[in-house]
Amino acid sequence: MSDDLRTAVTRLMPRAKADLTELVSYRSVADARQFPPEECRKAADWVAGAFGEAGLTDVALHETVDGSTTVIARHPAPPGAPTVLLYCHYDVQPPLDDDAWQTPVWELTEKDGRWYGRGAADCKGNIVMHLTALRALRALGHDLPVGVTLVAEGSEEQGSAGLQAFVPENAELLRADAVVIADTGNFEVGVPTFTDTMRGGVNVVVTVSTLKAAVHSGSFGGAAPDALAALIHMLATLRDDKGNTTIRGLPGDQTWSGVDYPAEQFRKDAGVLDGVRLIGDGSPADMVWARPAITVIGLDAPPVVGSAAAIQPSARARLNLRFPPGITPDAALRALTEHLEAAAPWGAKVTVELEAAGSAFRSAAGGPARTALSAALREAYGREPIAQGSGASIPLCNVLAETYPEAEIMLIGVEDPESRIHAPNESVDPAEIEHLAFAEALFLTSYGRSSNR
Numbered sequence: 001m002s003d004d005l006r007t008a009v010t011r012l013m014p015r016a017k018a019d020l021t022e023l024v025s026y027r028s029v030a031d032a033r034q035f036p037p038e039e040c041r042k043a044a045d046w047v048a049g050a051f052g053e054a055g056l057t058d059v060a061l062h063e064t065v066d067g068s069t070t071v072i073a074r075h076p077a078p079p080g081a082p083t084v085l086l087y088c089h090y091d092v093q094p095p096l097d098d099d100a101w102q103t104p105v106w107e108l109t110e111k112d113g114r115w116y117g118r119g120a121a122d123c124k125g126n127i128v129m130h131l132t133a134l135r136a137l138r139a140l141g142h143d144l145p146v147g148v149t150l151v152a153e154g155s156e157e158q159g160s161a162g163l164q165a166f167v168p169e170n171a172e173l174l175r176a177d178a179v180v181i182a183d184t185g186n187f188e189v190g191v192p193t194f195t196d197t198m199r200g201g202v203n204v205v206v207t208v209s210t211l212k213a214a215v216h217s218g219s220f221g222g223a224a225p226d227a228l229a230a231l232i233h234m235l236a237t238l239r240d241d242k243g244n245t246t247i248r249g250l251p252g253d254q255t256w257s258g259v260d261y262p263a264e265q266f267r268k269d270a271g272v273l274d275g276v277r278l279i280g281d282g283s284p285a286d287m288v289w290a291r292p293a294i295t296v297i298g299l300d301a302p303p304v305v306g307s308a309a310a311i312q313p314s315a316r317a318r319l320n321l322r323f324p325p326g327i328t329p330d331a332a333l334r335a336l337t338e339h340l341e342a343a344a345p346w347g348a349k350v351t352v353e354l355e356a357a358g359s360a361f362r363s364a365a366g367g368p369a370r371t372a373l374s375a376a377l378r379e380a381y382g383r384e385p386i387a388q389g390s391g392a393s394i395p396l397c398n399v400l401a402e403t404y405p406e407a408e409i410m411l412i413g414v415e416d417p418e419s420r421i422h423a424p425n426e427s428v429d430p431a432e433i434e435h436l437a438f439a440e441a442l443f444l445t446s447y448g449r450s451s452n453r
Contacts, residue, residue: 006438029094066161076147078147084148085176089183092118093157164395181413182413185414191383195387199390205355208344209348211225227313233345239279247339250335255290261285292322297319299315324360325361363397364408379438
C-alpha cells in the first residue's frame with residue numbers, strides 16, 4: 001500500500017506542476033484596490049472544479065461577510081469513521097516590488113530545482129499538495145476510509161475575517177475530528193515539521209497630525225512641529241538599542257524551550273547581510289517564536305523624488321505587532337495604542353486605527369490523528385518529524401479550536417525558509433509537495449483504519 005501510494009504520487013508530479021502553473025497565473029490578491037476581484041473568482045472556480053474532479057462530490061462556493069469566496073468540497077464519512085478537514089487558501093500577497101523578481105511574478109518558472117511564482121508556496125503549493133494526495137488515492141481505486149472536507153478560503157492574507165465568521169455560523173457543515181492546516185512549512189527542506197505554536201497578530205494604522213497644511217521649511221522650520229519627525233520619534237521608541245521590542249505592558253523576556261534555531265542558519269534563512277548583527281538579546285528561536293515583535297510594514301511620507309522643502313502636516317504608518325501565546329489581542333492592542341500615544345512629542349495629535357487582530361495559538365501534542373500523521377511523515381521523509389514554533393499568525397486556528405474543541409488541529413505545509421513567502425522571488429521545492437502529498441494520502445488511509453478498529 002505504502003509503495004503503491006508513493007509511486008502514484010511520483011507519477012502525478014508533472015500534473016501537479018501543471019496545476020500549480022495554472023493556479024499561479026491567477027492574480028488572486030484579495031484587495032480590489034490592487035487587483036480585479038475576478039482574479040480571485042477565477043482561482044476559486046478552478047479549485048472547486050479540481051477537487052470535484054478528484055472525487056469530492058459535494059462542492060460549493062460560499063460568499064462570506066468580507067466579500068471573499070470560500071470553496072468547500074466534501075466526501076461523506078463512512079459509518080463510524082472520522083472526518084478530516086483539509087485547509088488551504090488561494091489568495092496571495094501582492095508582488096510588492098516587481099523589479100525585484102528574477103522570474104515572472106504570475107508565471108511558474110523552474111530555476112535551480114525550485115518552482116518560482118507568487119503563491120507557489122503560500123499557499124497554492126499546499127492546494128496542489130492536497131489535490132495530489134486525493135488524486136493518488138483515486139488513481140489506485142481506494143475508497144476513502146474517512147470523511148474529507150476541503151476548505152479553501154479567499155482572504156487569508158487580508159485577515160480571514162470572512163471564514164472566521166463563516167465557521168461558527170456553519171459549524172455542522174465543517175465539523176471534523178481532525179484538522180490539517182496546510183499553511184506553514186518545514187524547518188528546512190527534507191525535515192518534516194509540525195508547527196505547534198503561532199504568534200497572534202495586530203495590525204494598526206497610526207496617524208500623526210501637527211499642522212493644518214504643509215508649510216515652507218525655510219520660513220517655518222525650527223519651530224513648526226514636523227508630523228513626519230514626530231512619527232519617526234514614536235516608532236523609534238518601539239525598540240531598544242539592541243533591537244528588542246519594548247512596548248510598555250508587553251513582556252519581552254520569554255524563552256523558547258523546543259527545537260533550537262541556530263543563529264547561522266537563521267542568518268542564512270533570513271538573508272542577513274554580512275556584518276549586520278541579529279537583533280534582540282535572546283536566541284533566534286526566542287525572538288521569533290516566544291516574544292513580541294513589532295514591524296513597520298508601511299509608511300506614508302513624501303517620496304524622495306519629487307519631494308519639496310516643506311514641513312509635513314501629517315504622516316502615518318502601518319504597524320504589525322506579533323505576540324506569543326499567553327497575550328490576548330485586546331491586551332496587545334491596548335498596550336501598543338497607549339505606548340504610541342504616550343510617545344507622541346510636542347502634543348501631536350495621534351489616532352490608532354485597528355485593521356485586523358488575531359489570537360496566538362498552541363496545538364495539542366497528542367491524539368490518534370497526530371500519531372497517524374507523525375507516522376505518515378516518518379514514512380514519507382525517512383526521519384522523525386520535529387516540532388517548531390512560528391512567528392506568523394493564522395487566526396482561523398483559534399476559531400476552529402473554539403468551534404470544535406475536541407478536534408485535533410495540526411499545522412504542516414510545503415513552505416521552507418528559502419520559500420521567501422510575502423516577498424519577491426517566492427518559490428517552493430517540488431520535493432516538499434511530493435513528500436507531503438504522499439504523507440497526507442498515507443495519513444488519510446491509516447487514520448481511517450485505526451479509527452475504525
